[in-house]
Amino acid sequence: MKHFFSTLCLGLVLSTTLLTSCHKDSVEPSIANSAVANDDFSVLEDAAIRGGVAVVLTNKAANGGDYTVFAPTNAAFARLGLRSAEDLLALRKPFLTTTLLYHTAAGLLPGSSLQPGSTTASVAGPARRIIGRNGALYVNGSQLLARDVQAANGLVHPIDKVLLATGADIVQSALALKNGQVFVQPELTFLVEALVYCELTGALTASPGSPSFTVFAPTDAAFKQLGQQLGVSLAQPADIRKLPKATVTAVLLNHVVNNGGKFTPEFADNGSLPTLGGGTLTMGTFAAGVIPVRGKGNDQPATLVIPDVQCTNGVVHVIDRVLLP
Known part of the structure; x- marks a missing residue:
């Protein structure tokens, strides 16, 4: 299966065609290749590539800042019947792209800042609501499975459901x-x-x-x-x-x-x-x-x-x- 790693290479050596010269140990891990180290994010990997946002997860923001990504696990995608790259073809690409960007925030949102009753802005879409229940923390209806996974270009918070927002009434x-x-x-x-x-x-x-x-x-x-x-x-x-x-x-x-x-x-x-x-x-x-x-x-x-x-x-x-x- 293809990996975010190939896209990482593309983003880092865009001015060359020698992708084979890119090695994992030659770069500091980004959100993208930190995610690929865990097999539980393979569908997210495929979704990011098909949705055209893998480079966003690989590099710094345009202003040199960081990103925070709420990352759905494979089980989260499976709730929607999406278990493979082929299954992702059931979604329209523009919707997939905006959905992935809805999981992404510009800047660092450490786990300590995610307090019940607060909201967080996203790169695309409305603000997300932070909800507490029985000691667990949720972003809208998605539970945070872990917090503050460090990456060179930001933070990752794994979640158990894909965040969905339509941007319409x-x-x-x-x-x-x-x-x-x-x-x-x-x-x-x-x-x-x-x-x-x-x-x-x-x-x-x-x-x-x-x-x-x-x-x-x-x-x-x-x-x-x-x-x-x-x-x-x-x-x-x-x-x-x-x-x-x-x-x-x-x-x-x-x-x-x-x-x-x-x-x-x-x-x-x-x-x-x-x-x-x-x-x-x-x-x-x-x-x-x-x-x-x-x-x-x-x-x-x-x-x-x-x-x-x-x-x-x-x-x-x-x-x-x-x-x-």
């Missing part, structure tokens, strides 16, 4: 998924159709002074499963319109909580959340970075398949089951 983020701008394969197509059908896009669009929400967003497979339960064929997004508009509206509002937008470590174990539709969602126990959620009408709780997606007006958690009032 909830509606535009859902549209990006629907239009295949995030994953090559479109997703949330039924949810977007339902929001349009029920005229709820305006409520979840960011505007000055508008609230921030936590949204549990069912996958396309979740809506198809709902159709099977109801005895209605939901083979394509337009089939949502076979259901009464009032019914779909009530179901959608049962997925929205007006609480400022919460990441998974911020949910109380076995707590309840009042929804915009007047119902209540029941949370399970927080474990391994996720927490189950159940609607009053559900026999089984929904699993968070893509948790902690930061939007400009809240946080979205993609789930595998529709939450029924």
